[in-house]
Amino acid sequence: MEGHHEKYPDAVTASKAALMNGTDLECGSSFNSMIEGVKNGIITDADLDPHVARLIADRIELGLLDPVDNTPWKDMNVAENVSTDEHKAHNLKVTEESMVLLKNSNNVLPINKNIKKIAVVGSNANDSTMQLGNYNGTPAKTITILDGIKAKFSNSEVIYVEGTKPVDGYQIGSRVRLTPDQEDILAKYWESHPEGDRSAILRDRNLMAKVYKEVLNIDIPMNLDPWKAPENFNDVVSKVKDADIIIYVGGLNANLEGEEMRGVKYEGFDGGDRTKIELPSLQSQLLKDLKNTGKPVVFVLCTGSAIALEQDEASYDALLVAWYPGEMGGTAVANVLSGDYNPAGRLPITFYKSTSQLPDFLNYDMTGRTYRYFKGEPLYPFGYGISYTTFTYGKASLSAESIKAGESVNVEFDVTNSGSVDGEEVAQIYVRRLNDPNAPIKDLRAFKRMAIKAGSNQHFSFILNESSFSYYDAEVDDLAVKPGQYEILYGSSSADKDLQSLALTIK
Structure with a gap:
C-alpha cells in the first residue's frame, strides 16, 4: 500500500x-x-x-x-493466583539468567556488601515503568533498580542523583500504566467504537486525555514542557565524587523505542525507530564526567535493542546489560552487582561499534547485518557474555568426519571452570558451509547452558540433525541439505577468536 x-x-x-x-x-x-x-x-x-x-x-x-x-477464572484473585511467592521466585530466576555482563575491568564487580558509599545515578534507576518495557502486563509491585541496590547494600550509604533524563527535550509522563481492571473497562469502551475512530483517538493526546478522564477518571497531564538539559553536569559530579563507586543506570525506555510511536522525535529517535544506535549524547557526556571523578563506574544498561558504545567504552569500568528487567529487575540487578548471582547471560543480538558499521536503515538486504552476514568487528558479538569466573574448552570430537545428506552427527567436548567461583557456561555450536558465497558466514545451530563448579568440568554433547545443515536452495525454493565441506564451530560466542573448529563432509 x-x-x-x-x-x-x-x-x-x-x-x-x-x-x-x-x-x-x-x-x-x-x-x-x-x-x-x-x-x-x-x-x-x-x-x-x-x-x-x-x-x-x-x-x-x-x-x-x-x-x-x-468461566474457571471468574473468582481469580491476582494476589492469590498470579502474584504468588512461587511466581515471583521464578520471575527472579528468569530475570537473573537474562543479565549479560559485557565488561568487568580490574574486577570492579562484584561490589563488596560492606562498601562505605555508593552513588546511584540515572533516571532509569528509579523508573519502575521503564522496567516493564511494552506489550506487558501490570505487576502488583515492581522493584526498581535503586530499591534493589538499597536493599542489597543495607550496610552502605546509598545516595541517588537522577542526573539526566534519557534525552534532551524529553517529555515526562507520555505513557500511562493501567491496572488489569482499568484495561478491561477500556477494552469494553473500544468495542463500541469503530477501528478508524479508535486509531484517530490514539494518535491525538488531547482526545486520549478526554477518554481517560471520562471512562477511567484518570487525569493525563497536558501541554507538558519538554525537559531541558543542563549546561553541564557539575552539580551531579559534586554530589557523587566522594562515593566509593558510582553505578550509572541509563540507556533507553519504551517512550523512545517501540512500534509506530507517532510524534516521538528526539535526537536519534523518530516515531519509535532509531535513526542512530549510539547512546544519547547527554548520557555519553554524563558518563564521561562521572568517570573523570576517578571513581570506578559501573554502567547498568537498560534497553530493548542494541546500543553502539565504542565512543563510551573508556567511560565505564563494568557494563551490565539488564534490558527491561520487569518487576523483579531491581533485585536481579543487585544480586549480580553484589556477587550473590554469577551472571551467565549471552547477547541475543550484535552490539556494533557505531551506526556507521550498518547499511542504510531502508536497505532490507541482509548483507552486513547480524552475526550471520556482518564481516566487520563488532564491539560485543552475538552470543558474548562474561561472568565472575573463567572457562576453558577442551578438544571436541565428531561421531563421524563424513555423513550422507539427511544423517545426523554428534559433537562432544568438555568445559572446565578454571576460575575460583561456581558459575554457568553457555556452550554454542555454529555451522559454516564452505565454498558457498550465498551461505551465511556462520549459523547458530545449538547451545546449552550448564552449571559448573569451580575447578570442575562438564561434558557437553550435541546432536546436529538434518536441519542443522539445511540452506536455501533456489532450485527448489526451499531449505535443503547441500553436499560439500562444512565447519563445525564450538565455543563461548560467535566471535572467531572464541571458537574452535572441526571439519565435516556431507556427501
Missing part, C-alpha cells in the same frame, strides 16, 4: 493476499477494507469461512463466549 511497503495497489488487494496466505487476524485497520472486497466480489464467503471458524474456535476454547459464571 502507498506509504507502507507498496507491494499492493490498495488495502483490499493487500488484505486478500494476507487472507489467502493464512492470516486470520490483523492488528490494524487494513482488514476493514474486506467489507468493500466482499461487496465487490473480490473476497468471497468461502475465502473468509476457515479464518472466521478458527477465530471463533479460539474464543470458544478460551471461554469468551460462555456466561461469566461458567
Whole structure:
C-alpha cells in the first residue's frame, strides 16, 4: 500500500493476499477494507469461512463466549493466583539468567556488601515503568533498580542523583500504566467504537486525555514542557565524587523505542525507530564526567535493542546489560552487582561499534547485518557474555568426519571452570558451509547452558540433525541439505577468536 511497503495497489488487494496466505487476524485497520472486497466480489464467503471458524474456535476454547459464571477464572484473585511467592521466585530466576555482563575491568564487580558509599545515578534507576518495557502486563509491585541496590547494600550509604533524563527535550509522563481492571473497562469502551475512530483517538493526546478522564477518571497531564538539559553536569559530579563507586543506570525506555510511536522525535529517535544506535549524547557526556571523578563506574544498561558504545567504552569500568528487567529487575540487578548471582547471560543480538558499521536503515538486504552476514568487528558479538569466573574448552570430537545428506552427527567436548567461583557456561555450536558465497558466514545451530563448579568440568554433547545443515536452495525454493565441506564451530560466542573448529563432509 502507498506509504507502507507498496507491494499492493490498495488495502483490499493487500488484505486478500494476507487472507489467502493464512492470516486470520490483523492488528490494524487494513482488514476493514474486506467489507468493500466482499461487496465487490473480490473476497468471497468461502475465502473468509476457515479464518472466521478458527477465530471463533479460539474464543470458544478460551471461554469468551460462555456466561461469566461458567468461566474457571471468574473468582481469580491476582494476589492469590498470579502474584504468588512461587511466581515471583521464578520471575527472579528468569530475570537473573537474562543479565549479560559485557565488561568487568580490574574486577570492579562484584561490589563488596560492606562498601562505605555508593552513588546511584540515572533516571532509569528509579523508573519502575521503564522496567516493564511494552506489550506487558501490570505487576502488583515492581522493584526498581535503586530499591534493589538499597536493599542489597543495607550496610552502605546509598545516595541517588537522577542526573539526566534519557534525552534532551524529553517529555515526562507520555505513557500511562493501567491496572488489569482499568484495561478491561477500556477494552469494553473500544468495542463500541469503530477501528478508524479508535486509531484517530490514539494518535491525538488531547482526545486520549478526554477518554481517560471520562471512562477511567484518570487525569493525563497536558501541554507538558519538554525537559531541558543542563549546561553541564557539575552539580551531579559534586554530589557523587566522594562515593566509593558510582553505578550509572541509563540507556533507553519504551517512550523512545517501540512500534509506530507517532510524534516521538528526539535526537536519534523518530516515531519509535532509531535513526542512530549510539547512546544519547547527554548520557555519553554524563558518563564521561562521572568517570573523570576517578571513581570506578559501573554502567547498568537498560534497553530493548542494541546500543553502539565504542565512543563510551573508556567511560565505564563494568557494563551490565539488564534490558527491561520487569518487576523483579531491581533485585536481579543487585544480586549480580553484589556477587550473590554469577551472571551467565549471552547477547541475543550484535552490539556494533557505531551506526556507521550498518547499511542504510531502508536497505532490507541482509548483507552486513547480524552475526550471520556482518564481516566487520563488532564491539560485543552475538552470543558474548562474561561472568565472575573463567572457562576453558577442551578438544571436541565428531561421531563421524563424513555423513550422507539427511544423517545426523554428534559433537562432544568438555568445559572446565578454571576460575575460583561456581558459575554457568553457555556452550554454542555454529555451522559454516564452505565454498558457498550465498551461505551465511556462520549459523547458530545449538547451545546449552550448564552449571559448573569451580575447578570442575562438564561434558557437553550435541546432536546436529538434518536441519542443522539445511540452506536455501533456489532450485527448489526451499531449505535443503547441500553436499560439500562444512565447519563445525564450538565455543563461548560467535566471535572467531572464541571458537574452535572441526571439519565435516556431507556427501
